[in-house]
Amino acid sequence: MNSTATFVEKGTLWQRFISFINKIGFSPLGLALLLIVAVLPNFYPFSQEYVIRWLIMGAFLAAQSVAFDFTAGYINIVNFGFAALLGLGAYTSGIFANTTPFLLYAPGLSPWITIWIGALVAGLVGFVLGILTLRMRGIFAAVMAWFVGIALMGLVNNLTDLTRGPLGMNPVKFIETPNNLPYFYIILSMMVLIYIVLKLIVGSNIGLAFKAIGQNPDAARASGINPTKYLVFNFTLSAFFAGLLGGFYAHFFGSLTPSTLMHTSKTVEILAIAYIGGRGSLWGGIAIAFPFVFFIEFLRSNLSSLPGIHMVIYGVLMVSIMIYYPNGFSGFYFWAVAKIKSLLKK
Amino acid sequence: MTKETSEGPMITVNILHRLKDNLPVVVVSIFSIVLFIMIGFKGGAPQLFNVIVTGGMWALLATGLALVFGVMNIPHFAHGESFMVGAYVAYFTFTPINKTFLASGSKFLLYLGPFLAIIAAGLAGCVLGIIIEKIIFAPLRHRTKEGWVMNAFLLTVGLSFILTNGTTLALGPNFRGISRYFDVPSLEIMGAYIAVDRIVAAAIALVTIGLLWFFLRRTKTGRAIRAVSQDETGAQLVGIDLDFIQTLTFSLATGMAAISGASLLFMFQAYPTVGLTPLYFSWYVVMLVGLGNIAGAIVGGFIVALLQSGTQLFIGLSWQSVVPTVVMILVLMMAPSGIFGSEVKGVQEQ
Numbered sequence: 198m199n200s201t202a203t204f205v206e207k208g209t210l211w212q213r214f215i216s217f218i219n220k221i222g223f224s225p226l227g228l229a230l231l232l233i234v235a236v237l238p239n240f241y242p243f244s245q246e247y248v249i250r251w252l253i254m255g256a257f258l259a260a261q262s263v264a265f266d267f268t269a270g271y272i273n274i275v276n277f278g279f280a281a282l283l284g285l286g287a288y289t290s291g292i293f294a295n296t297t298p299f300l301l302y303a304p305g306l307s308p309w310i311t312i313w314i315g316a317l318v319a320g321l322v323g324f325v326l327g328i329l330t331l332r333m334r335g336i337f338a339a340v341m342a343w344f345v346g347i348a349l350m351g352l353v354n355n356l357t358d359l360t361r362g363p364l365g366m367n368p369v370k371f372i373e374t375p376n377n378l379p380y381f382y383i384i385l386s387m388m389v390l391i392y393i394v395l396k397l398i399v400g401s402n403i404g405l406a407f408k409a410i411g412q413n414p415d416a417a418r419a420s421g422i423n424p425t426k427y428l429v430f431n432f433t434l435s436a437f438f439a440g441l442l443g444g445f446y447a448h449f450f451g452s453l454t455p456s457t458l459m460h461t462s463k464t465v466e467i468l469a470i471a472y473i474g475g476r477g478s479l480w481g482g483i484a485i486a487f488p489f490v491f492f493i494e495f496l497r498s499n500l501s502s503l504p505g506i507h508m509v510i511y512g513v514l515m516v517s518i519m520i521y522y523p524n525g526f527s528g529f530y531f532w533a534v535a536k537i538k539s540l541l542k543k
Numbered sequence: 544m545t546k547e548t549s550e551g552p553m554i555t556v557n558i559l560h561r562l563k564d565n566l567p568v569v570v571v572s573i574f575s576i577v578l579f580i581m582i583g584f585k586g587g588a589p590q591l592f593n594v595i596v597t598g599g600m601w602a603l604l605a606t607g608l609a610l611v612f613g614v615m616n617i618p619h620f621a622h623g624e625s626f627m628v629g630a631y632v633a634y635f636t637f638t639p640i641n642k643t644f645l646a647s648g649s650k651f652l653l654y655l656g657p658f659l660a661i662i663a664a665g666l667a668g669c670v671l672g673i674i675i676e677k678i679i680f681a682p683l684r685h686r687t688k689e690g691w692v693m694n695a696f697l698l699t700v701g702l703s704f705i706l707t708n709g710t711t712l713a714l715g716p717n718f719r720g721i722s723r724y725f726d727v728p729s730l731e732i733m734g735a736y737i738a739v740d741r742i743v744a745a746a747i748a749l750v751t752i753g754l755l756w757f758f759l760r761r762t763k764t765g766r767a768i769r770a771v772s773q774d775e776t777g778a779q780l781v782g783i784d785l786d787f788i789q790t791l792t793f794s795l796a797t798g799m800a801a802i803s804g805a806s807l808l809f810m811f812q813a814y815p816t817v818g819l820t821p822l823y824f825s826w827y828v829v830m831l832v833g834l835g836n837i838a839g840a841i842v843g844g845f846i847v848a849l850l851q852s853g854t855q856l857f858i859g860l861s862w863q864s865v866v867p868t869v870v871m872i873l874v875l876m877m878a879p880s881g882i883f884g885s886e887v888k889g890v891q892e893q
């Protein structure tokens with residue numbers, strides 16, 4: 198009697214737990230995988246410094262793809278200036294954290310504060326970009342964002358007093374440590390934070406409005422959704438998180454140049470990951486990014502006689518997925534789950 | 544008598560009305576003329592000639608872009624890679640040809656060499672266009688038309704990624720260029736010395752655009768292309784082979800981009816990512832005048848070249864990517880579908 202009561206209570210507790218993690222966007226499997234990734238760098242083959250760096254790269258790309266997919270997968274506008282917004286956040290944060298004087302003044306704030314300043318500035322530019330692209334349909338908006346991105350890169354190249362232009366600047370690091378492990382936990386928590394925030398938003402009514410606008414702006418307007426509000430909100434938030442991630446990049450690598458950070462090809466890399474992961478899922482990019490980084494690094498180290506082969510594979514994968522499997526990895530996952538369930542029922 | 548008096552104000556009202564309707568066109572025309580005169584004063588004849596050379600090339604690239612968008616509704620992001628392929632083909636044909644011709648000692652052959660290289664590049668571009676269309680766009684087109692514009696755009700992005708990195712893989716990231724095609728002294732025009740290469744490049748651009756214009760207006764196939772761009776279903780109903788027309792259009796556009804890449808080899812050395820600047824400026828032209836507007840793209844090429852040259856002269860070379868964007872934003876705020884407007888069907892629906 199007593200044991201069944203506790204069992205029931207346990208069951209409800211378990212169910213409440215499941216419904217809670219579902220609410221913040223995790224399935225039990227997803228959460229388990231995330232925990233595995235989180236403890237991974239403490240065990241041998243993964244505790245080597247260069248492997249931790251790969252994991253950091255993976256989390257960095259994953260977080261970017263989440264922020265990117267928030268725009269591309271929901272309101273169906275490819276933000277082609279994404280990398281430039283990220284770079285803007287990185288440079289702003291780097292400048293505010295700089296201890297060497299520029300324009301007769303050295304702010305020298307803590308990087309923990311400046312990454313938020315960088316994120317705010319990037320968010321502001323995202324806000325302006327959202328207003329600019331308001332009246333434009335998909336492709337026009339993408340090209341407009343691209344132009345704004347190129348202009349931002351030109352600006353960074355030209356304001357040599359602030360950014361040292363193409364020479365590159367060296368922002369201070371978060372923590373003075375030779376270990377990469379702290380950085381891994383910083384970026385991992387950033388990734389989880391971004392994922393949960395964005396997932397909560399797309400799970401609410403706002404997310405429905407995004408999807409409606411993405412499918413047909415006129416129909417959305419006719420059914421009482423104000424596209425202006427949602428579009429600008431979406432762009433602002435996506436840019437804000439891009440800027441935040443840029444801040445991490447600045448204070449992790451400790452070196453910034455416009456062409457390695459803000460170039461169009463960087464946006465395309467993120468686009469590839471987000472699309473291979475599956476549009477409109479947010480988690481698809483995360484699931485793809487980690488294995489992808491390992492795969493790419495594996496290729497790079499084994500095919501070092503063929504520099505750039507990993508990029509070609511990126512492109513071929515993206516094009517073939519676009520043509521033959523537009524749902525991406527998340528679409529495949531849902532298909533497989535449905536298939537297994539129907540088999541079990543039989 | 545009474546008729547005239549009643550018509551007089553009517554005409555003025557009419558003109559005012561038309562002026563108001565075409566405000567962006569008027570503003571841009573006046574702006575361009577003023578800029579042209581200012582550049583003429585500050586930079587003199589060489590600068591003006593520079594505007595014609597780059598303007599012609601941007602026009603050539605932008606017409607290809609406009610053609611592909613107008614007929615096939617593909618926002619072509621790999622257009623710069625066609626330019627890159629043209630530059631490489633021209634380099635790899637020109638260097639050996641020039642060596643043999645130099646050995647033969649014949650002046651005529653030496654002058655012929657560059658043209659052979661440019662023609663070879665154009666042909667290679669056409670073939671590349673056919674291959675890309677048949678492998679990538681035809682399968683997608685036959686499978687689904689849903690969300691076509693966006694999907695096609697992303698496909699071309701992936702394609703550009705593959706082509707750039709594939710080139711790096713095959714040929715390495717080295718720069719391959721020539722200092723000049725024609726080893727002759729510069730010509731003197733209006734008191735300024737202008738390299739023969741530039742004159743030839745401008746001539747090639749203008750002749751190619753002229754030929755394209757003639758082809759589209761006067762030949763049966765050209766008319767079929769325009770028919771498809773106006774109404775796909777209608778064109779199919781009167782018996783136009785849609786597949787053929789679309790492949791032809793794509794290969795023409797790629798060929799033209801390759802020709803401009805080849806004839807500008809002395810300015811843009813061939814390297815894997817050389818296409819980004821031409822891509823950027825041709826997109827800029829097309830957005831400025833209205834997507835898919837071919838006649839507009841020709842005019843727009845020169846407007847953008849003026850703007851570029853003006854930025855370079857009055858503000859500084861490195862601001863070339865910032866100033867045009869600001870101008871573009873202002874123009875698109877005034878006229879969201881470009882200066883001359885876009886007549887492409889299907890863009891608004893997708």
